[in-house]
Amino acid sequence: MNAVTSSNHTVRRELFVDGYEVVIGIEIHCQLNTESKIFSSAPTDFGHEPNSQASIVDLGLPGVLPVLNVGVVERALKFGIGVNAELGLFNTFDRKNYFYPDLPKGYQITQMANPIVGEGYIDVVVNEGEKNEYPKRMGITRAHLEEDAGKSVHDAVEGMTGVDLNRAGTPLIEIVSEPDMRSAAEALAYIKAIHQLVTWLGISDAIMAEGSFRCDCNVSIREPGAELGTRTELKNLNSFRNIERAINREIERQIDIIEDDGKVLQATMLYDPERDETRVMRTKEDANDYRYFPDPDLLPVRIEQHTVDSIRAAMPELPVARRARFEEAFGLSEYDARILTGSRQLADYFEAVVAEIGQQDAKMAANWVMGDLLALYNKYDKDFSSEFVSPQFLGELLTAIISKKNPLGVKDAKKILITAFEDKALKTYSTTYKFSYEIEYVEGDNIQTIIEKNNMQQVTDTGAIKAIVEEVIAKNAVMVEEYRGGKEKAFNGLVGQVMKASRGSANPQQVNQILKELLG
Template sequence: MTHASTTESQAQPVRTDLLVDGYEVVIGIEIHCQLNTESKIFSTAPTDFGHEANTQASLVDLGLPGVLPVLNEGVVERALKFGMGVNAELGLYNTFDRKNYFYPDLPKGYQITQMANPIVGRGHIDVVVNEGEKNEYPKRIGITRGHLEEDAGKSVHDAIVGMTGIDLNRAGTPLIEIVSEPDMRSTAEAIAYVKAIHQLVTWLGISDAIMAEGSFRCDCNVSVRKPGAELGTRCELKNLNSFRFIERAINREIERQIDLIEDGGRVIQATRLYDPENDETRAMRTKEEANDYRYFPDPDLLPVRIEQHTVDEIKAQMPELPVARRERFEQDLQLSEYDARILTGSRQLADYFEAVVAEVGTEHAKLAANWVMGELLGALNKDDTDITDAPISAKQLAGMLKRINDDTLSGKLAKKVFAALYAREAGDADDAADQIIDAKGLKQETDTGAIKAMVEEVIANNQAMVEEYRGGKEKAFNGLVGQVMKASRGSANPQQVNQLLKELLG
C-alpha cells in the first residue's frame, strides 16, 4: 500500500550520499498503533495487557451470531488528535469496511477497518535525521492516511510441546494504522520517522506505544532502484517491534535485494519476516493486493459524521506539540538547540523542566536544564527509571537550585544534597533540600575572614606549590585551590577561594 503513491516519491531529488552500491533505497512504513482506550473499539471488553489468555475476548470480539459492534467514541477522539498532530486532512465523514481473510487468530474471518473513507487523510511530519550528529538534516515525510481498525488475536507457538495456541485477548483492540508515503531514502530516515511518530502519539496521550507489548508495531516496505528509474518491486517486512530490529531488518533487506539484482535475479513482491538470531529476512508469503481481501462496506456499522464543533473542542484540548515547544525553549528561555531537543524528548520531561523553571525563574533556565539533563536524567537512566517515577519532585529540585543561586550551596555541595534528595532522605516535603542542608551541615562557607584564614594556612604549608605557580605553572594554582577546598571539606565558596588566592599570591 505504501508504494502506491509514486508522484511525490519520484519527484524527490536523488541524494547521492544516500546511495547504497549505486542504488537508491525507497522505504514506506505502516505503523500499527494501539489507542489507549479502556475498552475495545467495538465492544466493552477491557484492553489491559498481560492477562491470562482468552479472558478478555467478548462475544462481539469473537463475531458470534447475533452480536453487533458499537463504535467506541474515545477511539474517534484519539484519531482526530493524531490527525491534527500531523497537519492532516480530517475525514469528517468516514466509514468502516470488512477486510476478508482467513487466519487462525481472526475468529470472524474478517477484520473491520477503514478502506474507502479513513478518518485521517493526507498529512506530514517533520523529522531530524541523524539527530545530534554532524551529518544531521531535516526532512519532511508525507503521511498518506491514518485509518481505524481492530486488532487480531495472537498465535502463541510452544516449541517444547510442538503446538500453537490462539490468544484472543488482543482481538478487537483499537488501532490506528498510520501509512506513510514512500519518502524515506535510508534506514536513518526510516528510524527518524518511526521515532517521531512514536514521540507524537505518546506526547498526545493517545497511546502508551510500548513496543515490547505490541502496542506499536511497524511493517516496512523496502525496494531499491537505480537513480531516476521507476520504483522497484517492494517487499514488506512484517511486525517489527523495536527500533533496533527495524534498523537491522531494513539493512539486511536492502543488501538482499541489491545482491539478488546484481546476480541477475529479480525481486518478487512478498511479505517477509526478520529473523534476529540469524540477522536475515525470510519469505513468509507472497504479498497480497487490495482486491485479494474483497473489501466491502461493513453492514453492521453506520457511517461516522463528525460535526465541526467536535473538531473545535478536540483542537482546544491539543497540547503544544514537540517542535513548537522546542522552539519556545530556544527563543524564550535562551536554551541551545541541543538542550531544547533533549528536554522535549517526552512531554512528561518537558513538563517537569518547565515546573522547575516556574519555581526558579526563567533567568535560571540554563541552570535548571543542566541539572535536569545531567544529574537527574543520569540517575534515572542508571536506575532504568522514567521521569514520571523520579524520586525528586520538580519543587524539590527547584528548592535546591535556589540554594545554589543564593550561594548557600556550591556545585560540589549541591551534588551531595541531590544524592540525599534522590534517596528520599527528607521524604516528599517541598523544602526537602533545606532540611538536608540543615541536617547534614552542608551550607557553603562564605565568610571572607574564615576563608582567608584557610587560604593563608594552605599557602604557608605548600611553599613548593606556591613557587611553582609564581614560576608560571598554572596547574599549581589549581592544586592550591584543591587544598583549600579540602581544608574546608568542600564548604568554601570556590569563587572567593580563587579571588583570595590570587590576591595573596600577588
C-alpha cells in the same frame, strides 16, 4: 548522497546503493489507549491470562453487534490534527476478509473506503545529532481506525500453537506513509517522529515490546528514474534497532536477486535478528484478495466541525513548536531544546524547574536536567518520570546554589540530588541497597533542612575565609614557594587545602580571590 532540492521545510536527498534507488513506505499499527476495546466493553490491559479479556463481541459469536467506542474517534482526530492532515468528517467501516486462527470472526473491521484521517505530513530530522543530519518532510497517505487480531502463541517444546484472543478488538490506528523514504536512516527518523507524536499527544503508550506500536516496512529498489520496483513487506518489526537492520538486509537481498538476473517477488518478509537476515514468510496478497465491503453492522460516522474545533483547542503544544519556543524564550541551543523536547513529560518537567528558579536561570536548569538528572535515570535503567525527583525539589536545590546568602556548593548539591534519587529508586526496587553518599536524608525533607542536617552551609564571610587561607599558607610553605616560582598546579593544591580545612563549606570563588591576594 546528493542534495537534490531544498526549501524552508525540506532538504530532499536520494540515497543510491550500488546504483539503485531505494524506495520505502511505512505502515504503523499504533494501539490507542482507551480503557475498553474499539467495538466492545472488554478491557485493553496488557499481560493478563490468555483469553481472559475477550468478550462475546470480540469472539464474533452469532447475534452480537459491535458498538463504536467514541474515544478512538477523538484520539484519531488528535493524530490527524498533529500531522496537518485532512480529516474525514464522514468516515465508514469495512470488512477485510481473510482466514487465520487468531481472527475469530473471519474478517477484520477496518476503514478502507473512507478513512478518518486523509493526506498529511510530518517533518523529521534524519541522522539527528550527527554531523550529516538533515531535515525532510515525509508525506502521510492516510490513517484509519481498525480492530486488532488475536495472537498465535507457538510452543516449541510442546510442538503446539495456542490462540490468545485478549488483543482481538483492541483499537488501532494504522498510519500509512507515502513512499518518501530513501534509506533505512530516513525510515527510522520517520518512525521515531511518529512514535514521539503519539506519546506526546497522549493517545498511545506506544510500547513496542508490548505490541502497542508495530511497524511494517515496504521496501523496493529501482534504477534511478525508473518505475517503482516490486515491493516486499517486512512485517511486525518491534524495535528501532531491528527496523534499521532489517531494511538494510532487505535492500542487500533485493540487489543480489536483480544482479543475478532474478526477479523480486511481492512477499511478506520476516527478519531474523540472530542471523541478521530477511526471509520470505508468504507471498503477498493484493487488496482484491481481501474482498473489502462495507460493514452492515456499523453506520457511517459523521463528525461535526465544532467537535474538531474543541479537540484542536485542547491540543498540547507540539514538539516542533515547543522546541522553537525553548530556543527563543529561554535562550537554549538547538541541541538543548531538542533533547529537552524528546518527550512531553521531560519538556513539562524542565519548564516546571524553570518556573521554580526563574527564566533567567533556564540554562542552568537545562544543564542539570540533561546532565546530572538524566544520568541517574540512565545509570539505574529507569524511564524518565517525576517519580524519583520532583521538579519542585530540583528547583529548590538549584535555588540554594544560586542564593547570594550562604549558597550551597555544587558538589554538595549533587550529593543531595543523588541521595534523593537513590532513596526512591533503591527502596522501591530493591530490598538491599547502599547509597553513594553517607548523608542524613529523610524523604519529605526540604532542601534547607537537608543542608542544616549535614552542615552544608557555605561560608561566605570574608573574614572567616581569610583566616583559614592564612593558616593554610603558614602550614604549606613549600607549596607557596612552588606557586611563586611559577608552578600553577601548586595554587590548585593550596585551594584544595583550604576547602579541606573548611570541610568544603568555604565559597570557592572567594577562596580563589583571597588566596591570590595573599600570595601577591
